[in-house]
Amino acid sequence: MVGTVTDETTDQPIEGAMVRLADFAGSVRETLSGPAGGFVFDGVVPGEYVFGVRRIGYEGLSTPLEIGPDALATLNLRLTPRAILMEPLNVDIEGRPPRLAETGFYDRLEEGWGTYFEPEWIRTRSAGFIRLSHFVSNLQMRAPLSRCSQVPVYYDERLIGQAAGWGTSKAASINAAGLHRSAVGPAPRILDELSVTDVGAAELYTPPAPIPLFAFNDTTAACGAIILWSDWTARTAEVPQIEVKLCEPAGRPGEVALDGFVEDELTEVRLPAAHVYASYAIPDGAGRSDLAVRTDSLGRYRLCDLPAGVAVELEAAYGPDPGLSTVVDAASGTEVQLTVPVTVPGAITGLVVNEGTGRPFQNVPVVLVGTDFRAVTGTAGRFSIEDLPPGSYRIRAVCEGFESIAQDVALVPGASVRVMLALRPEGPLPPRRCAD
Template identity: 60%
Template sequence: MIGATATGLARSRGRGVTRRLKFMALALSVAWPMAAAGQEPGRVAGVVRAADTGAPVEGAAVRLAGADVVIAETVTGPGGSFAFNGIAPGEYVLGVRRIGFATYSVPLEMGADGLAPLDVRLSLDPVELEPLEVDVEGRPLRLVETGFYDRLEDGWGTYFEPEWISTRRAGFIRLTDFVSNLQMRAPLSRCPKVPVYYDRRLIGEADGWGTRRPRSINSAGTHRSAIEPPEQLLDQLSVTDLGAAELYPTSSPIPLFALNDTTISCGAIILWSDWMAQMGRVVPQIEVKLCEPAGRAGEVTLDGTVEDRLTEVRLPAARIQASFAPAGERGLHELREIEVRSDSTGRFRLCDLPSGADVTLSPSYGLHQGEAATLRVEPGVAARLVVPVTVPGAVVGRVVNGNTGRGFSAVPVVLVGADVRSVTDGGGRFAMENLRPGSYQVRAECGGFESPTQSVVVPEAQQARVLLVLEPEDPGRDLRRCDN
């Protein structure tokens, strides 16, 4: 899409090009708050406490949202504190969730002077849990984690829950035919094609043009066509691979991982696999009591933490499998294996280990497996284990010369406040990868040109796209390169 846009722009001249480029830049960033001229990004920070005792609440999930998208998320630390930096002035909603407490939500308005530290008070909403593991009836945990039910409650689009799918897919074989059936119940745009996502991955396109056309009996989709469509993954999936679905018209907000020029114009069909919709039965108990050492001679205690590799947020209720040889025995067949859990602050403890033993630790958090680590147990040794839970995202985009409408090469691009830089290629394109999900400010630095700063939200495992248009500081000069 960016390349096609650049080709069209290259044929135009004059200020009309500049106006169109500015409009495109606004369209690409419409979902995210933008800082007004002269206003610097601010900080949203505070402490989460229990309303009855005033004690800090650790492990609470804090979410900052604005313009129908999540701007940033974090988990409170040992003192109940949280902070989001680089937040542009605008209106937001702060939400806080923690098991055992009622959900908290409050609107915020970030002005030019920033916000005073927040004092969030959570009311008790006790939940009784069995020790370590409980069986839960209700919503599939993996589907809950995708935000499916949050969007359903907000009413963004049309939603088909697992129960509805399982009772109505009889008689269908191919997933493409069943998608056509869904479209009859959720009118989409009149675009010729509508993108289809499966577990966040783009797998093909379904025929659009509303839902008044009968379901097709051929491989083209929702209506007959004399031209065979290109091969796509959507055509290869069975209806038994489907567990849940959401359909979005152009008039509704679209989940960030599927937000792009095409879905803004034509809507989107988002499918979730049957595996995602299966009912998970094991729920980790967060309130874990660490063991107490017996204090016997020749035995030591190993303490440690489990963290998310990318965000370094400590992970509660993570599993740690430890294997080691008992004292005086080194045969592999004599290895002893034990398993412990991390507590609400991500700490774990192994008691009464033989001093000098080589212990192999294998951490996991839900379905996420961390790399095994081996260390020798001695007094004072601590273990820091990491699990790749958060998947990094990326910022990709293009820098365009407002005078010519062409891609601007060799222009430095930076993330404000972060040690991340890139340089545009011959077509003005740039990429910044392996970024922590969250809110950033992107700026192009080019002497003789104004340096616009654009807010961008980097989603997990996805790319955020930006278009930066550089206008000359002196409108009378027809600059073609930076004065750096």
């Protein structure tokens, strides 16, 4: 089975698209499209499959595919660039980044609720600062300090820790434990990931100023809040072109290289420009060595010239989102897949009923058309399909002897959508195994 992947608007080949072929027995095969957009699956047996293609910056494709005994012609797949939906903006001041305007930053600036630092101010006054916590202290010197000893800090609407408030003589390092799964907080190198170069704009609020709704709670009402926006948010809405050159091993005896990919944990889309951190004990007992590299445009990374056989702790991060660490032994040819929970999953729950009687159905399959996501109703006719990537789905209940009308569902990140699926008898005597 062969095919090509191209851009629908430019007809140019797409390199690095994740092409997936899954059968209904649970077997999954994956490959990446090459520089000319081509891909190949060898030894595909006839049968029914779910075929999918994903690439960052494009709409995903997923569709049922039946492969017969005769060889398939070349599949020509055309991906549509992922549109970024925005409400119309009336921009009166030149240079306002659309993504920052979407957050309501400029609306709040015009209201004058707090103290505001626009992208140009951040760029021209961040020289000499590296750690984000130190730069936050600099921002507070230009605004009234809260009377609380600690002030909550938000980054792109997410609580990332506390900074020093009134009566303190030294800036407190931001404790990002709230973003990470470790109860004691992340290792120091993760704190270094949040540097001044990651900030594109900032807002500071001191009581009794109104607090934006996403940050409003009892603590911020009493102590105020520091709200930071990433440099990515402050830029334009274009998908950035990432150019990262992977290292080349020197080939010295006793040294090896580790290769792998960094993926979104939920969607399995590979992440360009993600950070990969590595740490290992130096064999002669001279302490530990810490390395940091970035993935290239295809989400690949490489760590060169590692001592063969050492235990290497690996951890990936994509912006402020960290992944879980893993430990592997450095060996020639080792490839390690790392994941980062970037996409927030959603869920579809609901009830399957008899349209005529209103009574629930049990043991009825519920499927998302064109995907391998499915569930079965319980004794009360309820079902739940969880850990779903955001997107548009068509959901259907399947029961022999009953007519089912599919429903379209739009799922946003972190949402749980409830639906009711009604089955209509196709004849007077449907099979008893599907009776309510």
